[in-house]
Amino acid sequence: MGKLLIVGTVAFDAIESPFGKTDKILGGAATFIGLAAAQFKLDSAIVSIVGDDFPQSYLDLLKNKGIDISGIEIVKNGKTFFWKGKYHNDLNSRDTLITDLNVLADFDPKVPSNFKDADVLMLGNLHPNLQLNVIQQMEEKPKLIALDTMNFWMNNTMPELKEVIRHTDVITINDEEARQLTNEYSLVKAAQKIQAMGPKYVVIKKGEHGALLFHDDEVFFAPALPLEEVFDPTGAGDTFAGGFVGYIAETENISFNNLRNAVIHGSNLASFCVEKFGTERMLQLTKEEVDRRLDQFKQLTQFDIELK
Amino acid sequence: MGKLLIVGTVAFDAIESPFGKTDKILGGAATFIGLAAAQFKLDSAIVSIVGDDFPQSYLDLLKNKGIDISGIEIVKNGKTFFWKGKYHNDLNSRDTLITDLNVLADFDPKVPSNFKDADVLMLGNLHPNLQLNVIQQMEEKPKLIALDTMNFWMNNTMPELKEVIRHTDVITINDEEARQLTNEYSLVKAAQKIQAMGPKYVVIKKGEHGALLFHDDEVFFAPALPLEEVFDPTGAGDTFAGGFVGYIAETENISFNNLRNAVIHGSNLASFCVEKFGTERMLQLTKEEVDRRLDQFKQLTQFDIELK
Numbered sequence: 001m002g003k004l005l006i007v008g009t010v011a012f013d014a015i016e017s018p019f020g021k022t023d024k025i026l027g028g029a030a031t032f033i034g035l036a037a038a039q040f041k042l043d044s045a046i047v048s049i050v051g052d053d054f055p056q057s058y059l060d061l062l063k064n065k066g067i068d069i070s071g072i073e074i075v076k077n078g079k080t081f082f083w084k085g086k087y088h089n090d091l092n093s094r095d096t097l098i099t100d101l102n103v104l105a106d107f108d109p110k111v112p113s114n115f116k117d118a119d120v121l122m123l124g125n126l127h128p129n130l131q132l133n134v135i136q137q138m139e140e141k142p143k144l145i146a147l148d149t150m151n152f153w154m155n156n157t158m159p160e161l162k163e164v165i166r167h168t169d170v171i172t173i174n175d176e177e178a179r180q181l182t183n184e185y186s187l188v189k190a191a192q193k194i195q196a197m198g199p200k201y202v203v204i205k206k207g208e209h210g211a212l213l214f215h216d217d218e219v220f221f222a223p224a225l226p227l228e229e230v231f232d233p234t235g236a237g238d239t240f241a242g243g244f245v246g247y248i249a250e251t252e253n254i255s256f257n258n259l260r261n262a263v264i265h266g267s268n269l270a271s272f273c274v275e276k277f278g279t280e281r282m283l284q285l286t287k288e289e290v291d292r293r294l295d296q297f298k299q300l301t302q303f304d305i306e307l308k
Numbered sequence: 309m310g311k312l313l314i315v316g317t318v319a320f321d322a323i324e325s326p327f328g329k330t331d332k333i334l335g336g337a338a339t340f341i342g343l344a345a346a347q348f349k350l351d352s353a354i355v356s357i358v359g360d361d362f363p364q365s366y367l368d369l370l371k372n373k374g375i376d377i378s379g380i381e382i383v384k385n386g387k388t389f390f391w392k393g394k395y396h397n398d399l400n401s402r403d404t405l406i407t408d409l410n411v412l413a414d415f416d417p418k419v420p421s422n423f424k425d426a427d428v429l430m431l432g433n434l435h436p437n438l439q440l441n442v443i444q445q446m447e448e449k450p451k452l453i454a455l456d457t458m459n460f461w462m463n464n465t466m467p468e469l470k471e472v473i474r475h476t477d478v479i480t481i482n483d484e485e486a487r488q489l490t491n492e493y494s495l496v497k498a499a500q501k502i503q504a505m506g507p508k509y510v511v512i513k514k515g516e517h518g519a520l521l522f523h524d525d526e527v528f529f530a531p532a533l534p535l536e537e538v539f540d541p542t543g544a545g546d547t548f549a550g551g552f553v554g555y556i557a558e559t560e561n562i563s564f565n566n567l568r569n570a571v572i573h574g575s576n577l578a579s580f581c582v583e584k585f586g587t588e589r590m591l592q593l594t595k596e597e598v599d600r601r602l603d604q605f606k607q608l609t610q611f612d613i614e615l616k
Contacts, residue, residue, distance in 0.1 A: 089493075090493065185397075185398065186535070186536050186537065186538075187534055188534050188535060188536045189536055206517070209514070209517040209518075210517075210518075210531070212534060218607065219534055219607075219608060220607070220608060220609075220611075221531045221534070221608050221609060223518070223529045223531065226495055226496050226520060226527055226529070227494070227496060228494055228496045228497055229494065230494075260611045261611055261612070261613050264611050264613060265613075294613060298613070299526065299527075299528070300527060300528060300529050301528075301529060301609045301610075301611075302609075302610065303528075303530075303568045303569055303572050303609075304569070305569050305572060305573070305602060305606070
């Protein structure tokens with residue numbers, strides 16, 4: 001049983017999709033990562049920041065999932081980071097309508113002393129300087145540092161982003177971001193270039209088309225589970241990352257073979273996340289449901305061709 | 309060792325892609341299907357039509373792969389079906405520049421008498437009335453009738469297409485076509501609706517994102533192999549179908565479990581097709597290369613999570 005430290009946003013989200021709209025609900029990268037990782041046997045903590053407009057009940061939800069929230073700073077008279085987005089009809093693309101950084105603008109992350117020796121460090125999508133700051137606070141080099149980021153940081157802070165990438169073991173980005181980061185259309189070539197930047201593992205997320213894990217000349221693929229209904233993709237990528245690092249922290253094994261399993265666990269949990277708005281599905285999720293769907297993943301992908 | 313009957317176009321293709329352009333080269337759905345199926349132990353025949361402008365050397369290529377070409381009619385003073393297309397930069401979309409039906413306009417398919425008892429009938433993309441005509445010529449109901457089609461027939465001959473679909477056991481279409489055929493965005497729902505139209509198996513091809521096989525409430529997924537370079541997607545869907553039905557004809561087994569393997573074989577062969585222009589790669593392909601890549605498919609997809 002390992003220790004997982006998560007840094008990232010804890011936030012309000014408001015979502016519009018063809019299936020409805022929500023008012024301000026619980027969101028943020030660290031929230032989704034933490035809820036997914038909570039499906040595993042591990043010690044986890046979140047480093048983040050909120051305003052005092054953030055309901056205690058939301059913090060309690062995280063705490064009740066066994067997440068150490070002592071690293072979530074609450075700013076007096078501060079307002080919590082707020083994101084509002086609208087999904088297009090096919091749910092594959094979205095427009096950001098509002099991004100109010102609020103307290104996030106002055107975020108100075110502080111790693112709790114009992115997590116400075118975490119086995120796995122998950123850097124959720126944030127300014128690269130904040131991600132680097134957290135790496136530097138660690139007293140021991142974690143067994144695995146995982147990085148999530150997005151095109152915004154590539155457009156605005158590429159040198160800082162490359163510096164963080166240099167310090168990480170695994171990066172999780174989507175296909176378009178992998179292409180932007182490397183100027184390579186082929187994801188195979190893009191993954192090679194990213195490995196040369198530092199990370200020995202590269203995870204490329206393709207949304208409803210699954211995720212690829214690259215390591216040296218090897219590649220593993222986890223499909224997304226084909227679903228009858230997708231209500232809200234918000235947080236699916238973070239949930240994937242949370243399942244991925246959660247499984248690694250539980251098993252304390254960073255071999256390629258174990259990371260293959262971790263990618264399946266990530267895809268599995270992400271398949272639940274999209275079934276309801278926001279964190280709703282993840283908050284209800286039971287071990288039995290998770291195991292049943294893992295079995296579906298086996299049915300979905302396993303075959304038995306004997307080579308003659 | 310079963311008998312496979314293929315009906316479809318044998319044609320000239322001219323292709324423009326970001327990687328170059330070709331003059332009139334060997335193409336056509338039945339050609340790609342036949343070359344892929346030729347990787348398996350089976351008796352195969354093509355029913356098609358060409359003009360006398362079609363080089364004997366192209367016909368010999370097919371014959372030398374063991375394909376019975378007695379059902380390919382050669383029209384004196386006729387011109388062979390010609391398709392010219394141009395791929396966009398990402399190779400995921402293309403414009404058709406020329407479609408000269410030529411002799412195809414008066415195609416009256418004739419199934420050779422020794423293939424009227426074929427075990428597997430593969431209906432390549434053609435006018436649905438021609439596909440139905442071939443079904444009606446069979447003296448025994450084939451163990452499996454597989455249908456490929458495209459959006460053009462949905463736009464122009466939907467009632468006729470639905471009649472063919474009613475007579476088939478498996479349909480292979482792409483994701484957009486599945487959506488158009490059913491007015492369902494969710495591929496899970498689309499596959500359910502298509503099964504209700506007749507076919508007990510539905511294969512939805514997603515190009516570089518792999519292929520899904522649906523049967524009742526079960527689903528199987530075969531990824532496309534991530535490739536460094538894709539030169540020319542022409543014929544990839546037909547090559548997939550050819551590998552799929554070729555494996556079924558060789559094994560003479562139409563269980564869902566065997567069809568899972570068939571989908572992998574189809575994806576495997578399609579991964580070669582796109583590596584060079586037209587049929588070039590398929591004509592050179594060796595058993596050793598095919599087997600080596602099947603092993604890569606295993607590495608790509610197999611994992612071992614024990615449920616606790």
